[in-house]
Amino acid sequence: MSEREYDDEEVAAIFQRAASPEHASVAAPGQGKGLTLAALQEIGREVGIAPESIASAAISLEQAPRAKPATVLGVRIGVVDAAEFDRPISDPEWERLVSDLRTTFDAAGVVRYDGPFRQWSNGNLKVLAEPTATGHRLRFQTVNSAAQGMIAAGLGAFIAASGALLAAPNAPGAGAAFLALGGAAALGVGWWRLKGWATQRQAQFAALVGRYRGARILPPGVG
Template identity: 45%
Template sequence: MSERRYDDDEVREIFERASELAADTRAGDSELGGQTGMSLAELQSIGAEAGIDPDLVARAATSLDQTRLDADAPVRLLGVPVSASHVVDLPGRLDDEDWDQLVVRLRDHFQARGTVLHEGTLRSWSNGNLQVLMEPTRTGYRLRMRTLSESIRGRLLGGTMMLFFLVVLLSTVGLIGDLTIAKLAALVGIMGGTGVTFAGTALLDSRRWTALREQQFREIGAHAQELAAARLAAGDDPGRLPSGD
């Protein structure tokens, strides 16, 4: 008996039905409270069946986490940091009461009410570019803090552009017939002085601002770790991430 062959229309219908079945299966898992995603052990098991060394799978997973952490590396403009960030691992998840205490500390530290959001196990507090998030990881939970100074970035960019335009002007001064020495000197003084002032104050403020924010982030992170550790010591852990066993 010859092997069954499928024409183009049949192939299309088969894949459409397979997609529908896959969607139904995912929906069923969700209704049963199944946890989305896969654990590292499950990934290693699947990789082993495909002939991939489990150590390589673990290294790839670690690389993925590191890539996400690298995304929080300081943002620099012309070599000057205009952002600050800090990430701390937590021994357990902060429950609602712990999170409320942390929010009080955040409002006190940054003198801002901010906005609080709850999405499942995710918690976040934000005020403009300032963001604090509690999020799950492969091994537990972490607190991610980051911010960016629009003021420093704006002054640094504005001052740099002012100096750039001044250089362009001086390079073309010979083409401008009606530009007197007095006018040229005035332009150099105004544009050069303004550019240097903007860029210089942005540079100085960047050092003070990043040092302050990093110190505040470290204090917030230490407080969050204390709250999580106290919850564990009391035997009332609001829940670690399941191991996937």
């Protein structure tokens, strides 16, 4: 059986998970082909990253969720991200993370505990700390149902008006035309809002994940 090879995106993710902050920007040389775990460990050894850390990061990458967010008209209606820890997250660290979340999203949110699971949520925005075989995983996820609803309503109105115009092309069509224009406008506004929202949320999640992924201790809370 051939040895597993990791592509460029997976290589970057493994080094990001395995590296301490001073090595977080290490990049493997681009070779246009996959790299085996042994090759990654050799590269890591050259920059001071333990082979065991590379192996653990590769395992966590295999276990990480791979679900892709749904889209509407090519724009994401949901944003997801995750950060892996090779040890449990303590209660004080979770409280600092909640403080950071409240500052980042300008919302108090609601904290819930369900056995080993912890969750901070504000509407459709959720951050979960869930146990893994080696520690904890932080999962970030959100869905913009408001913009999604506006797009659906606008699309529905536009289709209905267009159908009415096609069914009776000789009938007075001012009302149907107005409905079609209104539907198209709602569709455009909803699509634009969704696009801007998705970009902003992805940047916020990326900043949070960048602070916490691969950390041996959670940094102090913000605010």
